[in-house]
Amino acid sequence: xxxxxxxxxxxxxxxxxxxxxxxxxxxxxxxxxxxxxxxxxxxxxxxxxxxxxxxxxxxxxxxxxxxxxxxxxxxxxxxxxxxxxxxxxxxxxxxxxxxxxxxxxxxxxxxx
Amino acid sequence: xxxxxxxxxxxxxxxxxxxxxxxxxxxxxxxxxxxxxxxxxxxxxxxxxxxxxxxxxxxxxxxxxxxxxxxxxxxxxxxxxxxxxxxxxxxxxxxxxxxxxxxxxxxxxxxxx
Numbered sequence: 246x247x248x249x250x251x252x253x254x255x256x257x258x259x260x261x262x263x264x265x266x267x268x269x270x271x272x273x274x275x276x277x278x279x280x281x282x283x284x285x286x287x288x289x290x291x292x293x294x295x296x297x298x299x300x301x302x303x304x305x306x307x308x309x310x311x312x313x314x315x316x317x318x319x320x321x322x323x324x325x326x327x328x329x330x331x332x333x334x335x336x337x338x339x340x341x342x343x344x345x346x347x348x349x350x351x352x353x354x355x356x357x
Numbered sequence: 358x359x360x361x362x363x364x365x366x367x368x369x370x371x372x373x374x375x376x377x378x379x380x381x382x383x384x385x386x387x388x389x390x391x392x393x394x395x396x397x398x399x400x401x402x403x404x405x406x407x408x409x410x411x412x413x414x415x416x417x418x419x420x421x422x423x424x425x426x427x428x429x430x431x432x433x434x435x436x437x438x439x440x441x442x443x444x445x446x447x448x449x450x451x452x453x454x455x456x457x458x459x460x461x462x463x464x465x466x467x468x469x470x
Contacts, residue, residue: 278458282445287462288400293455301455336398344388344449344456348399348454 248272249349251336257355263324266352270317270338276300277319278312278346294319301333326356361448363461371469378464380445381428386438386448389422389429390458394443436468
């Protein structure tokens with residue numbers, strides 16, 4: 246158990262819909278990272294937040310957005326979903342002064 | 358765009374055999390990490406190598422960082438079924454003041470009893 250929690254574990258929805266994935270980092274960790282893992286593209290970095298502010302952006306689509314709240318939990322919002330958005334979405338967190346990221350168990354999103 | 362290429366993508370061997378997984382890039386990374394991921398779980402960090410030429414051992418696993426900090430290898434001695442999983446390498450670099458992890462596509466390892 247990494248200490249990072251993600252909900253829901255599984256999500257099945259239809260094309261065009263919008264979903265929200267939630268992540269709670271390890272206690273005390275200020276940084277939260279979101280990754281997408283699909284079969285053909287490996288693990289892709291989407292976005293990082295540090296203490297409520299966006300710190301770095303990766304290959305995140307405009308249809309996707311994220312935020313980190315004052316209690317440090319984070320949400321990833323995916324809208325206008327397409328079949329190709331089906332993937333595992335991981336959240337990771339890290340503490341101040343360390344680059345070790347601890348990954349949550351992931352949310353498996355299936356778009357039908 | 359920084360890319361990390363892992364080889365092989367799939368490897369299936371018998372228990373007791375040795376194996377090496379490679380992680381290569383044309384880019385220089387400040388550090389390189391190896392993760393193992395099991396089905397239904399997130400990646401778990403195995404090791405971080407920082408210095409060019411560095412070698413780290415974790416029981417039967419030996420990790421090496423290339424002298425130029427562009428490549429790495431993972432060697433497993435006397436593989437066991439418990440070593441089965443997806444092995445991911447990830448390079449750390451600083452882009453526009455922000456540190457990012459770039460992942461390889463992974464090596465799916467199966468150890469057969």
